[in-house]
Amino acid sequence: MSAFQRATAVRRRDDSTYDVELDLGWSIGGRPNGGYLLAAIARAATDAAGRDHPLAVSGHFLRPPAGGPAEVRTEVVKSGRTVATVRATLWQDGQACLDALVTAGRLPDAAADHVGTPMPSLPPPEECRSRADTPFRVELLDNVDVRLDPATVPTAENAGAPLVRGWMALRDADLGDGSPADVLALLLAVDVAPPTVFRLGLVGWAPTVELSALLRAVPAPGWLAFEAEASVVAGGWFDENATVWDSTGRVVAQARQLALVGR
Amino acid sequence: MSAFQRATAVRRRDDSTYDVELDLGWSIGGRPNGGYLLAAIARAATDAAGRDHPLAVSGHFLRPPAGGPAEVRTEVVKSGRTVATVRATLWQDGQACLDALVTAGRLPDAAADHVGTPMPSLPPPEECRSRADTPFRVELLDNVDVRLDPATVPTAENAGAPLVRGWMALRDADLGDGSPADVLALLLAVDVAPPTVFRLGLVGWAPTVELSALLRAVPAPGWLAFEAEASVVAGGWFDENATVWDSTGRVVAQARQLALVGR
Numbered sequence: 015m016s017a018f019q020r021a022t023a024v025r026r027r028d029d030s031t032y033d034v035e036l037d038l039g040w041s042i043g044g045r046p047n048g049g050y051l052l053a054a055i056a057r058a059a060t061d062a063a064g065r066d067h068p069l070a071v072s073g074h075f076l077r078p079p080a081g082g083p084a085e086v087r088t089e090v091v092k093s094g095r096t097v098a099t100v101r102a103t104l105w106q107d108g109q110a111c112l113d114a115l116v117t118a119g120r121l122p123d124a125a126a127d128h129v130g131t132p133m134p135s136l137p138p139p140e141e142c143r144s145r146a147d148t149p150f151r152v153e154l155l156d157n158v159d160v161r162l163d164p165a166t167v168p169t170a171e172n173a174g175a176p177l178v179r180g181w182m183a184l185r186d187a188d189l190g191d192g193s194p195a196d197v198l199a200l201l202l203a204v205d206v207a208p209p210t211v212f213r214l215g216l217v218g219w220a221p222t223v224e225l226s227a228l229l230r231a232v233p234a235p236g237w238l239a240f241e242a243e244a245s246v247v248a249g250g251w252f253d254e255n256a257t258v259w260d261s262t263g264r265v266v267a268q269a270r271q272l273a274l275v276g277r
Numbered sequence: 278m279s280a281f282q283r284a285t286a287v288r289r290r291d292d293s294t295y296d297v298e299l300d301l302g303w304s305i306g307g308r309p310n311g312g313y314l315l316a317a318i319a320r321a322a323t324d325a326a327g328r329d330h331p332l333a334v335s336g337h338f339l340r341p342p343a344g345g346p347a348e349v350r351t352e353v354v355k356s357g358r359t360v361a362t363v364r365a366t367l368w369q370d371g372q373a374c375l376d377a378l379v380t381a382g383r384l385p386d387a388a389a390d391h392v393g394t395p396m397p398s399l400p401p402p403e404e405c406r407s408r409a410d411t412p413f414r415v416e417l418l419d420n421v422d423v424r425l426d427p428a429t430v431p432t433a434e435n436a437g438a439p440l441v442r443g444w445m446a447l448r449d450a451d452l453g454d455g456s457p458a459d460v461l462a463l464l465l466a467v468d469v470a471p472p473t474v475f476r477l478g479l480v481g482w483a484p485t486v487e488l489s490a491l492l493r494a495v496p497a498p499g500w501l502a503f504e505a506e507a508s509v510v511a512g513g514w515f516d517e518n519a520t521v522w523d524s525t526g527r528v529v530a531q532a533r534q535l536a537l538v539g540r
Binding site for chain 1: 332333335337339340354355357359360362364366373376377378380384385386387388389390391392393394438439440474477479486487489491493494506507508509510511512513514515516518520528531533535537
């Protein structure tokens with residue numbers, strides 16, 4: 015079991031409830047990363063559905079949980095031939111922290127018939143810069159190796175369009191760094207870039223309000239490449255569209271989130 | 278009240294339940310359009326939340342409802358200062374048909390600080406072609422005027438990348454055609470293009486499994502422009518990313534859906 019699998023492990027308590035131990039090693043400024051929380055909740059939902067993989071995960075963030083014990087309450091709302099849909103809610107101390115809908119099934123093995131978003135060219139990981147956010151401590155980086163394309167590093171000296179590209183790999187004291195990412199780790203990958211609006215000088219805590227992701231294929235071992243880009247920044251809100259490719263160049267995940275500009 | 282507002286009207290029955298009359302005038306091949314259903318469910322959820330506008334709407338489609346009476350059961354899961362989040366489920370004949378999470382609040386009036394997706398150039402509506410799908414009757418077109426950029430019309434003679442651009446306006450026998458679209462009509466606009474995979478020769482019934490939309494601004498009166506594009510078509514699944522601009526060129530909605538290739 016990888017460190018990521020341990021940190022997102024869920025233990026079935028009864029027909030519909032799972033226990034989870036939230037690990038602050040996967041947080042930013044003391045608050046668990048949204049992608050990490052989605053991975054844990056999707057793990058419970060996929061198990062409750064009795065399916066292999068989450069296909070579509072929609073998370074609406076209510077309040078940030080603390081580290082420690084929490085539970086995922088699930089309800090299978092439809093179980094069909096091809097997919098099953100589950101509502102899953104993360105609870106802690108009697109409060110709902112994250113509400114999600116997960117449609118689960120089996121990811122196809124087939125090669126793509128069409129790809130409109132080929133992997134962008136970016137320098138190899140060893141020529142990229144480690145993510146290092148200025149305003150907060152990013153505990154997550156102890157567990158996830160994030161390398162940013164120097165051209166898109168979101169610092170004051172590198173202002174530009176709100177686009178960030180880079181690589182992600184899981185760190186693992188036992189299995190070794192770069193231990194293979196499973197499908198659920200893709201939910202981490204779609205939320206692992208620093209907020210792209212930092213490149214517009216809008217630096218600050220940028221909470222995710224909603225994140226919807228599509229998982230498209232089981233990733234091959236190796237580095238995951240990601241690109242995140244904000245399309246519209248207006249009135250204190252921004253969207254961020256993310257695509258993730260595996261080491262073979264295959265699109266493995268797509269997501270869009272709505273977030274508040276940091277203040 | 279516009280024809281669209283009448284067709285998506287919800288009547289509060291008690292603290293959490295709304296009655297709705299599903300109108301098959303907004304369907305495709307006898308099944309209500311997904312965007313139409315999302316508009317009705319988001320109208321109930323936004324009312325239950327006591328907010329002005331839906332901001333993020335995630336819908337997971339379980340089974341297509343028939344026309345006629347249905348109900349939306351809502352549950353406000355969090356009501357905060359800036360936003361409220363509501364779970365809303367469309368029920369008919371004792372079966373859940375569509376499960377949604379809606380985060381509602383107030384759309385900003387502010388001009389955008391950044392726009393990465395300017396409105397593409399496309400011919401004016403009078404030089405575009407009315408949508409006319411071949412395999413099914415599209416009842417929706419009696420109520421919605423959809424004009425497609427001739428360069429992207431998804432016919433066998435016009436094979437190409439799975440991208441469709443066009444215009445949308447509401448028809449209205451009483452108020453006149455082109456009656457202003459409200460924010461909820463944007464949920465129709467993100468799902469009004471014919472399936473983009475028709476341009477790859479993959480013509481057939483292409484059911485939406487999941488659709489998540491962000492509403493970004495109240496649309497100005499006039500035609501809405503839309504662009505829909507599939508990024509990855511693999512193993513019988515495709516995604517479709519949609520952007521909608523109002524008549525002033527402002528981005529008013531963004532969405533991505535997961536759908537099955539028609540068979």
